[in-house]
Amino acid sequence: MIARIITxxxxxxxxxxxxxxxxxxxxxxxxxxxxGSLTPDPVIPGQDSSLTINAQIPDGTNITDGTVNYxxxxxxxxxxxxxxxxxxxxxxxxxxxxxxxxxxxxFPSGVxxxxxxxxxxxxxxxxxxxCTAVTARV
Numbered sequence: 001m002i003a004r005i006i007t008x009x010x011x012x013x014x015x016x017x018x019x020x021x022x023x024x025x026x027x028x029x030x031x032x033x034x035x036g037s038l039t040p041d042p043v044i045p046g047q048d049s050s051l052t053i054n055a056q057i058p059d060g061t062n063i064t065d066g067t068v069n070y071x072x073x074x075x076x077x078x079x080x081x082x083x084x085x086x087x088x089x090x091x092x093x094x095x096x097x098x099x100x101x102x103x104x105x106x107f108p109s110g111v112x113x114x115x116x117x118x119x120x121x122x123x124x125x126x127x128x129x130x131c132t133a134v135t136a137r138v
Contacts (some may be wrong), residue, residue, distance in 0.1 A: 015095035018137040021053065024118055025131035031099070031121075032056040038133060041137045046109040046121035052102040055133055066123045075113040086121055086129075094129075112138050 021036025023029070032138040036056045043049045057063075066086035072079045086092070090101055117137045 007072050013018065013085065020133075020135045021051070021089065022133050023131065024120075024133040025128060029121075029128045029130050030061065030123075031130040032058075032097075033130060033132065036134070038134055038136060043107045043138055045107055045111065045138055047107060048104050049107040049136075050102055050104045051134060053130075055092055055099045055130055057096050059096045061094065061096050063123055064092055066121060066129065067134075069118075069120045069122070071118045073114075073116045074111060107136070107138075 019038040019103075021038055025033070027028070027031035032055060034056055036053045039050050040047075063117045064087070067083050067088045068089050069081060069083050071081035115138065117134045118131065119134070120131045123129055
């Protein structure tokens with residue numbers, strides 16, 4: 001009986017998602033975050049992982065430049081972030097309608113625990129376009 005209970009909980013734990021992609025703008029971004037995913041789930045250090053972000057860009061929007069700010073934490077400990085040109089990271093212009101961006105890169109090896117990456121997109125007037133928090137547990 002105990003073996004069955006342990007097997008059940010091991011199955012439930014394996015079925016629980018280790019990754020999440022969420023809106024971190026508190027409703028204050030110009031773009032409406034609709035969904036996101038990080039695959040595989042869980043990520044595998046040293047192997048490719050793909051991040052997909054889906055958003056709705058409102059009518060009248062034409063983003064031709066801006067910045068993206070990245071910040072990172074590992075097990076709650078913050079690390080120095082970085083800022084990049086938005087259009088060096090995504091294809092511009094960003095125009096009204098549904099928007100999907102998928103990027104693939106090798107997930108870093110040698111880390112374990114909870115990794116949270118926050119990405120904030122801004123236009124040239126420093127208006128928040130999108131804020132996405134990506135959480136992975138390895």
